[in-house]
Amino acid sequence: MNEKPGAGMDSLNMDHFPRRPPINITFKDIRYKVVSWQTVPPRRKEILHGVSGEFRSGELTAIMGPSGAGKSTLLNILAGFAVKGMSGRILINGESRESIGLEEFKKVSCYIQQDDVVRPLLTVYEAMSLATHLKLGCSSSVKEKHQKILEILTMLSLNDHGATMSGRLSGGQKKRLSLALELITNPPVIFLDEPTTGLDSVSTTACVSLMKTLARQGRTMICTLHQPSARIFEQFSQLYCVANGVSIYQGPPENVTPFMANFDLFCPPYHNPADFIIEIAAGDYPRDLQRLAEAAEKCGNDLTISNWNSEKSDRGLEMYNLALNDKKASISSSDLGGVQSCLPQPASIWIQLFHLYYRNILIMRRDALNITLRFVAHIFIGVIFGYLYQGVGNNAETLLANFIFVYGTNLFLHYTGQMTVLLSFPLEYNVLTREHFNRWYTLPPYCIALLLVELPIQAFCAISYIVFGYYLTDQPLEWSRFLGFVMFNQAISVAAQGTGFLAGALLPITLAVFLAPVFSCFFSVFGFTSKYTDITAPLRPMYNISYFRAAFQGSFLSLYGNNRSDLPCLEEIYCHYKKPAKFLQEMGFDGFQAIPEVSYILAVGLLAYSLTAFTVWFKLNKR
Numbered sequence: 001m002n003e004k005p006g007a008g009m010d011s012l013n014m015d016h017f018p019r020r021p022p023i024n025i026t027f028k029d030i031r032y033k034v035v036s037w038q039t040v041p042p043r044r045k046e047i048l049h050g051v052s053g054e055f056r057s058g059e060l061t062a063i064m065g066p067s068g069a070g071k072s073t074l075l076n077i078l079a080g081f082a083v084k085g086m087s088g089r090i091l092i093n094g095e096s097r098e099s100i101g102l103e104e105f106k107k108v109s110c111y112i113q114q115d116d117v118v119r120p121l122l123t124v125y126e127a128m129s130l131a132t133h134l135k136l137g138c139s140s141s142v143k144e145k146h147q148k149i150l151e152i153l154t155m156l157s158l159n160d161h162g163a164t165m166s167g168r169l170s171g172g173q174k175k176r177l178s179l180a181l182e183l184i185t186n187p188p189v190i191f192l193d194e195p196t197t198g199l200d201s202v203s204t205t206a207c208v209s210l211m212k213t214l215a216r217q218g219r220t221m222i223c224t225l226h227q228p229s230a231r232i233f234e235q236f237s238q239l240y241c242v243a244n245g246v247s248i249y250q251g252p253p254e255n256v257t258p259f260m261a262n263f264d265l266f267c268p269p270y271h272n273p274a275d276f277i278i279e280i281a282a283g284d285y286p287r288d289l290q291r292l293a294e295a296a297e298k299c300g301n302d303l304t305i306s307n308w309n310s311e312k313s314d315r316g317l318e319m320y321n322l323a324l325n326d327k328k329a330s331i332s333s334s335d336l337g338g339v340q341s342c343l344p345q346p347a348s349i350w351i352q353l354f355h356l357y358y359r360n361i362l363i364m365r366r367d368a369l370n371i372t373l374r375f376v377a378h379i380f381i382g383v384i385f386g387y388l389y390q391g392v393g394n395n396a397e398t399l400l401a402n403f404i405f406v407y408g409t410n411l412f413l414h415y416t417g418q419m420t421v422l423l424s425f426p427l428e429y430n431v432l433t434r435e436h437f438n439r440w441y442t443l444p445p446y447c448i449a450l451l452l453v454e455l456p457i458q459a460f461c462a463i464s465y466i467v468f469g470y471y472l473t474d475q476p477l478e479w480s481r482f483l484g485f486v487m488f489n490q491a492i493s494v495a496a497q498g499t500g501f502l503a504g505a506l507l508p509i510t511l512a513v514f515l516a517p518v519f520s521c522f523f524s525v526f527g528f529t530s531k532y533t534d535i536t537a538p539l540r541p542m543y544n545i546s547y548f549r550a551a552f553q554g555s556f557l558s559l560y561g562n563n564r565s566d567l568p569c570l571e572e573i574y575c576h577y578k579k580p581a582k583f584l585q586e587m588g589f590d591g592f593q594a595i596p597e598v599s600y601i602l603a604v605g606l607l608a609y610s611l612t613a614f615t616v617w618f619k620l621n622k623r
């Protein structure tokens with residue numbers, strides 16, 4: 001088995017990877033500022049201090065520099081992942097990216113971030129297949145899509161791992177899968193953040209030669225790197241070196257040492273030039289960053305390098321001129337509209353919904369243990385509660401115990417509805433960001449597909465609890481009462497699920513797991529034991545808006561309202577709650593209207609789902 005990525009390229013005809021018109025990216029005076037809110041007053045920090053350069057089509061460019069130099073920041077800005085706080089100009093084939101529009105630029109580029117964000121419960125082939133359906137829509141036939149997937153997997157030497165779960169892939173294979181997923185649309189611009197980090201030297205060499213092949217086919221390949229070996233270093237067409245937020249070198253790798261020699265920075269014999277430049281950037285050699293940055297910018301902008309000290313870098317000049325000729329001969333750019341017209345059309349909203357729903361079902365089936373445990377826990381608690389409150393539903397003397405059973409039921413279903421989805425977005429956020437940024441799908445089908453899976457599971461769990469609890473506590477065996485009880489309990493679990501999604505999407509995890517249950521308990525108190533008239537005036541609005549109160553009263557009234565006949569009594573002399581209406585009147589439950597109240601609970605759920613969608617949309621688009 002050949003594990004070297006790219007090794008399979010020679011044998012492929014690459015029919016499914018037509019050349020794309022070239023795209024060159026020029027950036028001028030890029031500054032990036034962030035505000036740190038940890039200090040008082042908030043402190044502004046400039047991370048990039050006016051860097052400029054050009055990344056060209058057909059070239060594999062490495063952004064190098066020590067840790068914290070600003071490589072990922074620069075990549076984020078160029079890919080359009082970070083926009084707020086940035087100033088300067090980014091030109092795409094000579095036209096300002098602002099005037100083209102970021103969304104338009106994203107159509108022709110893809111960004112593979114540093115973390116390996118794959119869906120662990122999908123096999124490599126399934127992941128590829130779903131991505132292909134989402135990204136290519138109906139523009140290709142199923143057979144063409146299959147061919148394309150095989151071609152990419154072979155190219156990246158993943159063809160033997162098609163049936164392997166993505167979560168079980170090695171670090172290097174996950175990185176290749178991330179690249180494979182984005183290669184489906186054959187984008188002309190590819191940004192990669194540290195594609196070789198964590199790979200052994202053989203895999204790194206193979207990975208870089210694969211990127212070089214992709215670049216040679218006319219793509220603009222830009223990646224960040226840490227400290228490559230000398231062999232890897234010379235594979236790159238261009239090198240862009242960053243130190244403390246400024247560029248200290250841009251040009252072909254072979255020119256690094258002559259360039260540095262101009263500043264009396266001499267690479268020791270037999271020393272890896274990649275190590276040498278990182279050491280300079282890290283400050284291991286006495287250097288004037290400002291002078292280096294100015295000279296580097298001149299190299300980038302003005303190719304007549306008259307400022308170079310000819311004595312010190314005769315060889316460097318010679319090589320530089322070679323590179324200059326190379327640049328002049330390189331591919332001329334075309335307009336973005338022309339490039340876009342070659343790209344496939346993504347799937348329609350309905351097709352996206354179908355595939356996302358199918359993906360969720362597939363993942364859910366693989367995660368059967370989780371679903372089974374949820375289901376079993378509901379039955380188990382239903383049985384336990386049922387035995388604890390056995391027979392309380394049909395006895396006047398145990399009416400208060402039944403009151404507590406109904407409250408416990410509401411609280412339990414609210415808790416399970418809320419907590420099971422609380423971590424959905426926090427756990428999903430990285431992979432969602434990546435897929436959404438790279439335009440696999442839009443947010444509405446994603447959210448609907450999630451709900452189409454989560455809502456039925458929760459409803460099924462809730463009903464399994466209710467059936468056992470209801471029967472064992474000897475509640476009235478009348479369809480209308482049972483269905484009323486189910487309706488209010490299902491409504492509160494839907495609303496709870498909405499608030500769980502919202503808390504997870506809106507708050508940091510540590511706060512969400514604490515605040516969501518606290519708020520639920522707070523709302524649950526209103527209307528449970530306290531009558532409206534007993535509540536102090538400032539808190540009365542809470543009684544009205546508490547969907548928990550509505551669900552509790554609705555559930556209780558389903559059991560005892562609607563002229564329920566007298567309850568059996570053991571004590572014959574005095575039986576206080578023989579007539580259920582008396583209790584309802586004492587608790588102030590009269591005047592409750594089932595349909596408006598259940599609609600209100602569902603409306604709260606709908607509002608929570610909508611706010612969740614808005615929060616996620618905002619976070620995904622906040623740049």
Ligand SMILES: Nc1ncnc2c1ncn2[C@@H]1O[C@H](COP(=O)(O)OP(=O)(O)OP(=O)(O)O)[C@@H](O)[C@H]1O
Binds near residue numbers: 035
């Ligand atoms: N939002 C932010 N707030 C404060 N500082 C930030 C922020 N984003 C980045 N930085 C700082 O900017 C500097 C550059 O970060 P960046 O992630 O670009 O480094 P890098 O060159 O990619 O490093 P590495 O090789 O370790 O990934 C770091 O010092 C980092 O702490």
Ligand SMILES: [Mg+2]
Binds near residue numbers: 072193
């Ligand atoms: Mg980084």
